[in-house]
Amino acid sequence: MAGNPRIDDLMARFRERDRTALARLITIVENRAPEAVAVMEQLYPMAGRAHVVGITGPPGAGKSTLINLMIARLRAQGRSVAVLAIDPSSPFSGGAVLGDRVRMTAHYRDPGVYIRSISTRGSHGGLSRATREVVRVLDAFGHDTIIIETVGVGQTELDVMDLAETVIVVLVPESGDSVQVMKAGLNEIADLFVVNKADRPGADRMKAELEMSVHLRAGPGWRAPVILAQANAGVGIDELLAAIGKHREYLEMHRDQRRLGELRANELLEILTAEIEDRAMRALRNGAAPELLNAVRAGELNPYSAARRIIEDRKTLERLLSGEHRERN
Amino acid sequence: MAGNPRIDDLMARFRERDRTALARLITIVENRAPEAVAVMEQLYPMAGRAHVVGITGPPGAGKSTLINLMIARLRAQGRSVAVLAIDPSSPFSGGAVLGDRVRMTAHYRDPGVYIRSISTRGSHGGLSRATREVVRVLDAFGHDTIIIETVGVGQTELDVMDLAETVIVVLVPESGDSVQVMKAGLNEIADLFVVNKADRPGADRMKAELEMSVHLRAGPGWRAPVILAQANAGVGIDELLAAIGKHREYLEMHRDQRRLGELRANELLEILTAEIEDRAMRALRNGAAPELLNAVRAGELNPYSAARRIIEDRKTLERLLSGEHRERN
Missing domain, CATH: 3.40.50.300 (P-loop containing nucleotide triphosphate hydrolases)
Known part of the structure; x- marks a missing residue:
């Protein structure tokens, strides 16, 4: 996501206290757009x-x-x-x-x-x-x-x-x-x-x-x-x-430094799982495991069994989280 | 989780309509205990x-x-x-x-x-x-x-x-x-x-x-x-x-068969992401990426950067999702 020109432009205007850029960045973050983590990574030290x-x-x-x-x-x-x-x-x-x-x-x-x-x-x-x-x-x-x-x-x-x-x-x-x-x-x-x-x-x-x-x-x-x-x-x-x-x-x-440390650790867990969830969601919707998904749709495969198979199959899982799958636009 | 004797026993009693077993299984599912997916997998065809x-x-x-x-x-x-x-x-x-x-x-x-x-x-x-x-x-x-x-x-x-x-x-x-x-x-x-x-x-x-x-x-x-x-x-x-x-x-x-198929597909997505989240959570809490977690705790590393590093590092990610890390009991 680094070097996304639209985001770079928004960030530059945000630093100049442009309220339109502020509003756009909030929308990106609120909607969990794919750029959201990169945006938050840049904003974090400013907050x-x-x-x-x-x-x-x-x-x-x-x-x-x-x-x-x-x-x-x-x-x-x-x-x-x-x-x-x-x-x-x-x-x-x-x-x-x-x-x-x-x-x-x-x-x-x-x-x-x-x-x-x-x-x-x-x-x-x-x-x-x-x-x-x-x-x-x-x-x-x-x-x-x-x-x-x-x-x-x-x-x-x-x-x-x-x-x-x-x-x-x-x-x-x-x-x-x-x-x-x-x-x-x-x-x-x-x-x-x-x-x-x-x-x-x-x-x-x-x-x-x-x-x-x-x-x-x-x-x-x-x-x-x-x-x-x-x-x-x-x-x-x-x-x-x-x-x-x-x-x-x-x-x-x-x-309380210890409490602050715990809050930060919890935040990492939350960011990480949200990001994994978003990636897996997008990948599955974009066809990362079509046979399994279709079998579930048809009622031929129990969704719990399908979930276990995906997690236990390293290749499918990697495809899900790599972000390398084709994006639907 | 297959062959967990406590769960097998609960399931057997559940099939005999034992209300105590029902109550226990509900608690397992509600608390997202590690056995929950295996339990749901067995119950699914009965519902x-x-x-x-x-x-x-x-x-x-x-x-x-x-x-x-x-x-x-x-x-x-x-x-x-x-x-x-x-x-x-x-x-x-x-x-x-x-x-x-x-x-x-x-x-x-x-x-x-x-x-x-x-x-x-x-x-x-x-x-x-x-x-x-x-x-x-x-x-x-x-x-x-x-x-x-x-x-x-x-x-x-x-x-x-x-x-x-x-x-x-x-x-x-x-x-x-x-x-x-x-x-x-x-x-x-x-x-x-x-x-x-x-x-x-x-x-x-x-x-x-x-x-x-x-x-x-x-x-x-x-x-x-x-x-x-x-x-x-x-x-x-x-x-x-x-x-x-x-x-x-x-x-x-x-x-409506098409709508039913969509509901099932959504359910798979939900089960899958919840399970990935649970595994990643447990693994991180049990020390799957100690250096990163400590750097975040100390405020030396931005949690967004840490999340991105974990996801982009195949080995850390695999460790997180494999369930092979040591469990804290």
Whole structure:
């Protein structure tokens, strides 16, 4: 893939902070195009500077309003911001996410703000991987802060929060009692809690319960603060940004080299298996083992037996992974 | 794996319809244990008789009550039933699923009814694959009807519905207007609609809207009927079972060999890549490429470059996929 002129051109423009090149490279990475690994290989050393902040919570908690405020403050400090919204494509979400997205367009014309969404639909479990790589592209582009927004409706969306350094869980007094939050494992992922719409009844009680649960779970280390906010009145946003800053300082002071090594090793495994999978998929679809595939199609050969035969036959396997098979275009 | 005495013993007991052996084999398959492919290879020819019915809908629509009624009727007809509940582990679902599960225990002592749940938590995108294989184990065991229940809150759960031959979407008058149902793509997956709690206001309007939307989308072929039900009073259950039966007859009369061939080919691809992934994962974790892995851990080598080197180095790749590396136990 080295020396692909189209990719070289995109990369050159990307380095000059061309947003069209950024958008194209994200698409290449998101779609796992054959060039994706080569692109990521070049971008990898350019990334690692951004602060990645995750925001999750139930629909209607006011996440997008908070994000809009955060963008405004971060921009006022001269920081560039990217927002990556994970669109749950949920059949019962009622389309609130799209509406929220539209409200964010106030920042669309600001060249220091980049907003993009990734749909969970069609990503078939590859969402975490795709999101990590898109975050890395945004990071390599030079964004100071990258905000990942999910509506916490499913495990897939929650997994994405693992990618953030600082995770903010936004709740409202009506989100129910803290027992439910505990049961959902949200207290394990939260580095900060925001109780939004704090002018409503029950906000103080919720804050107290969350603080108690943080206290109960805590060993040594960071204790998630609970911030009362009223995002649509701008209340609590300064406290939130201060807490985000403190958490980042905490992380920098407590960088765990062993854990970092494990994360890198896991990433290698993930990249490797995804790449093997892509190659095998393309090769089989392009006719790398036609007899076996046809026998399976006709119901004459059990697909499990076919898979075992392919793996145990060194030549077929090599053909599958070499990338030497004819490509269909 | 051939000749593994523990697996041979489990298989022998499975053939004698031993439910403990069934449970163990499901666990082996669900956890992708190294024996899983060999197990599936043996079970594959035994499966293919069951009718696989999917039921989805928002929380609180009464799916579990409907399923309980369906079980009772199917049992009265002498049919054996398995229920596979996909547990969304959603942080905001409020635990309703567990409560529903408990209510199903009326059937737990009936040897013609088998109930099992699969958690989306931890399955990391492998849910569809895991579910398909568990369904096949249940099928091979001889269950006449297999019901897959999901709470339609996320894409992952919706993907699972692809595995069902007959998909029932359960709504309640409060589920909102049919526009939302359309937007969510539910009209594409539904073979039958149930408007449950039909004594509540808006049920007739919802039925009419759903029927209109079915009419609008329909080309030639099956048209999803809309059944009004009140599951907790037993109303509509006979109509539902009759419609399920009709849909199965329709499918049998319109079996599409080409589509079946494509499904089988896709299954081979899925099995193959999952197996390659498992082998590569195990081999790398067991020290198949220690220098590369350590360089990545130390941050000296970009994981994308490492992945490319492994794939392009035939010897390392072979070691990864041969299964000849030392296993850690």
